[in-house]
Amino acid sequence: MIALVDCNNFYVSCERVFNPKLEDKPVGVMSNNDGCVVARSAEIKQLGVEMGMPAHQIDPHIRRQCILLSSNYALYGDMSRRVTDVLSQHTPHVDVYSIDESFLSFEGFESDSLEERCQVMRHQVRRDTGIPVSVGLSTSKTLAKIANHRAKKEPGFDGVAIMHPDSDDTRAFLEQLPVTEIWGVAGRSAVRLHTLGIENAWQLREASPQHLRKHFSVVMERIVWELRGVDCIHLDDMTQPKKQIMVSRSFGRLTNNKADLHEAIRVHTSRAGEKLRKQQGLAQAIMVFVRTNRFRDDLPSYNKSLVVPLPRPSDDSRELVRAAIAGLERIFKPGIMYQKCGVMLMDLCDHDNEQLGLLAEPVSDEKREKNEKLMATLDKLNREHGKNTVRLGMPRKVNSWELRCEHRTPRYTTRWDELACVKT
DNA sequence: TGGGCAGTT
DNA sequence: AACTGCC
Numbered sequence: 001m002i003a004l005v006d007c008n009n010f011y012v013s014c015e016r017v018f019n020p021k022l023e024d025k026p027v028g029v030m031s032n033n034d035g036c037v038v039a040r041s042a043e044i045k046q047l048g049v050e051m052g053m054p055a056h057q058i059d060p061h062i063r064r065q066c067i068l069l070s071s072n073y074a075l076y077g078d079m080s081r082r083v084t085d086v087l088s089q090h091t092p093h094v095d096v097y098s099i100d101e102s103f104l105s106f107e108g109f110e111s112d113s114l115e116e117r118c119q120v121m122r123h124q125v126r127r128d129t130g131i132p133v134s135v136g137l138s139t140s141k142t143l144a145k146i147a148n149h150r151a152k153k154e155p156g157f158d159g160v161a162i163m164h165p166d167s168d169d170t171r172a173f174l175e176q177l178p179v180t181e182i183w184g185v186a187g188r189s190a191v192r193l194h195t196l197g198i199e200n201a202w203q204l205r206e207a208s209p210q211h212l213r214k215h216f217s218v219v220m221e222r223i224v225w226e227l228r229g230v231d232c233i234h235l236d237d238m239t240q241p242k243k244q245i246m247v248s249r250s251f252g253r254l255t256n257n258k259a260d261l262h263e264a265i266r267v268h269t270s271r272a273g274e275k276l277r278k279q280q281g282l283a284q285a286i287m288v289f290v291r292t293n294r295f296r297d298d299l300p301s302y303n304k305s306l307v308v309p310l311p312r313p314s315d316d317s318r319e320l321v322r323a324a325i326a327g328l329e330r331i332f333k334p335g336i337m338y339q340k341c342g343v344m345l346m347d348l349c350d351h352d353n354e355q356l357g358l359l360a361e362p363v364s365d366e367k368r369e370k371n372e373k374l375m376a377t378l379d380k381l382n383r384e385h386g387k388n389t390v391r392l393g394m395p396r397k398v399n400s401w402e403l404r405c406e407h408r409t410p411r412y413t414t415r416w417d418e419l420a421c422v423k424t
Numbered sequence: 425t426g427g428g429c430a431g432t433t
Numbered sequence: 434a435a436c437t438g439c440c
Contacts, residue, residue, distance in 0.1 A: 033425095035426050038426080052426095053425090243429085245428090246428055247427090247428090250425095294425090344428095344429095
């Protein structure tokens with residue numbers, strides 16, 4: 001059996017742990033740059049604030065009743081780790097799927113007592129971390145996801161729902177479940193499934209896997225098997241090293257300032273270098289892109305990207321930055337109001353079996369060791385003292401390009417100076 | 425009106 | 434290099 005453990009309204013729940021005044025209130029957490037609403041309390045859902053809604057599109061009358069917070073990823077990441085720690089006490093097989101979801105395997109466990117076991121686990125997570133979670137149980141990940149939805153929506157389940165793949169109850173539920181509610185099926189696929197006469201999850205389950213593979217891809221074929229209860233989506237590739245590493249951000253406000261883009265590209269590239277070193281990889285090329293706001297038809301639009309090959313495979317932020325800036329110089333167009341820029345490290349290879357190009361100059365062991373030490377020190381400082389404590393290049397006085405996050409709460413659990421104060 | 429992938433054209 | 438799809 002597989003369990004999907006999903007935190008309820010995760011970001012909002014994290015905020016409530018440290019600020020009980022948010023309990024019973026319509027609370028929302030916004031995405032980066034205070035753009036869209038990405039987490040909602042039950043009360044704000046009641047007011048009709050939809051998932052992914054741009055914050056500025058909320059009716060002002062409704063908005064006044066809501067508490068909208070900027071996202072506090074330092075807090076959510078740390079709370080997520082705490083939840084995972086508790087889950088790990090209940091089974092050795094925990095696959096962290098996202099910041100608020102984990103798949104647990106209960107293979108080899110007594111199946112009669114699984115629901116009870118999950119209730120105990122659920123209560124322990126609540127007690128030890130303050131985060132409410134729901135649990136869906138079945139024999140495949142896709143069905144466990146669906147069971148989890150039911151655990152959240154149908155109060156009778158008390159937070160833990162089990163779905164046996166071949167029961168009448170499962171059939172009845174799948175028959176009324178639109179395909180868009182299935183993990184991996186969204187708008188475009190739904191339209192194409194519709195033309196094949198497939199509207200609900202049961203019809204998809206009964207369709208021929210080969211047929212669907214032909215019309216879609218192996219991904220859709222797997223969904224059919226999964227709906228039949230066959231576990232065939234494997235997540236171990238989650239921990240596999242990434243094939244590309246991307247770092248990009250929107251600017252707090254649009255900018256046409258070349259220095260802003262330079263600084264942003266430097267910071268994003270440094271961050272990408274950190275991620276690359278963490279997975280012990282080397283990049284052979286770096287892509288740099290700039291973009292205008294596609295929703296502003298009143299301004300000229302300009303989207304441009306450029307791949308810059310690196311002289312040799314590298315994980316040295318200084319070499320990466322040099323290449324990225326060279327790329328930026330070639331695609332920067334003056335007089336354009338830019339909304340976003342970023343970099344992507346490409347053609348990643350493993351640190352150990354680095355291959356030198358024909359023209360690449362080998363680096364002496366001594367020099368390489370020095371570079372590695374420098375980068376390791378940089379990473380350590382930034383890890384322990386907060387992002388961007390140490391940066392490459394000249395810092396600027398005003399980071400006019402930096403993100404908007406006007407309503408961020410303290411990083412209660414990861415910063416000594418931002419600990420929650422019980423009484424002053 | 426977010427960010428980070430993978431995959432296709 | 435640009436675009437699509439997904440979460």
